[in-house]
Amino acid sequence: MRSASPRVQSFFHAPTWTFTHVVYDQAGGHAAxxxxxxxxxxxxGRTGTASAQQVVDFIRHxxxxxxxxxxxxxxxxxxxxxxxxxxQVGGTVGxxxxxxxxxxxxxxxxxxxxxxxxxxxxxxxxxxxxxxVPLGSLQIEVMHVPGHTPADVAYKVGDAVFVGDTxxxxxxxxxxxxxxxxxxxxxxxxxxxxLALPPETRLFMCHDYPTTDRPVxxxxxxxxxxxxxxxxxxxxxxxxxxxxxxxRDATLQMPQxxxxxxxxxxxxxxxxxxxxxxxxxxxVPINAL
Numbered sequence: 071m072r073s074a075s076p077r078v079q080s081f082f083h084a085p086t087w088t089f090t091h092v093v094y095d096q097a098g099g100h101a102a103x104x105x106x107x108x109x110x111x112x113x114x115g116r117t118g119t120a121s122a123q124q125v126v127d128f129i130r131h132x133x134x135x136x137x138x139x140x141x142x143x144x145x146x147x148x149x150x151x152x153x154x155x156x157x158q159v160g161g162t163v164g165x166x167x168x169x170x171x172x173x174x175x176x177x178x179x180x181x182x183x184x185x186x187x188x189x190x191x192x193x194x195x196x197x198x199x200x201x202x203v204p205l206g207s208l209q210i211e212v213m214h215v216p217g218h219t220p221a222d223v224a225y226k227v228g229d230a231v232f233v234g235d236t237x238x239x240x241x242x243x244x245x246x247x248x249x250x251x252x253x254x255x256x257x258x259x260x261x262x263x264x265l266a267l268p269p270e271t272r273l274f275m276c277h278d279y280p281t282t283d284r285p286v287x288x289x290x291x292x293x294x295x296x297x298x299x300x301x302x303x304x305x306x307x308x309x310x311x312x313x314x315x316x317x318r319d320a321t322l323q324m325p326q327x328x329x330x331x332x333x334x335x336x337x338x339x340x341x342x343x344x345x346x347x348x349x350x351x352x353x354v355p356i357n358a359l
Contacts (some may be wrong), residue, residue, distance in 0.1 A: 108339065110327065
């Protein structure tokens with residue numbers, strides 16, 4: 071099985087600063103969808119699929135067969151549209167094997183129903199570090215990159231790596247590590263693993279938060295990150311990074327959508343079951359975070 075350079079189409083969801091990527095071998099070939107987003111209005115509690123539909127439309131236009139719908143982690147800043155994408159174009163929904171640890175933490179926080187499983191069984195597949203699976207004429211190699219959460223993974227497809235929240239564009243830096251199970255020390259080591267890849271390797275972001283009026287950046291290279299990442303450029307030691315990251319995290323507010331996002335995303339993107347009146351509900355824990 072050859073590991074060629076894949077094609078990538080990226081979609082930016084401006085309300086949550088999130089990228090969804092479609093990686094594929096060729097038109098009419100095979101594809102994976104990475105980190106799909108569900109539209110959600112926190113003021114009304116309404117969901118929508120307009121953004122995900124753009125991804126689906128592209129897949130259909132390119133006549134792609136979707137093999138995988140992949141999550142890099144259980145996101146705390148947007149809701150996943152993995153069930154909608156799966157229903158429309160197929161694909162096995164996958165996530166890193168550590169999802170069970172995240173589910174156990176948040177089942178307790180949200181006092182979820184007793185029958186809520188904390189073994190990751192809501193997902194079609196749980197990936198282990200180093201696992202390799204086919205994607206048409208390509209292959210996907212899974213890299214466990216904890217730090218932001220204990221369950222983060224990156225997906226390497228040829229010369230493209232989908233890094234989730236381990237890295238942001240160089241002028242933004244790295245992700246926070248103060249969520250349950252997070253670790254700045256672990257994130258530093260995960261980033262070093264990514265930056266040990268060849269300098270021309272393309273790194274595809276899950277988010278961008280531009281600090282100037284520059285366009286959003288879906289991709290940059292290992293070389294660019296090594297040279298210019300404001301948190302982990304070459305020469306930054308583990309101790310220096312941990313001190314910087316922990317000090318910065320202490321100043322950050324919780325993401326706007328953390329409460330609905332976590333409850334949905336640990337269910338593989340599914341909403342809670344309707345209650346007796348036919349309405350689905352998400353919980354707001356008071357004075358618990």
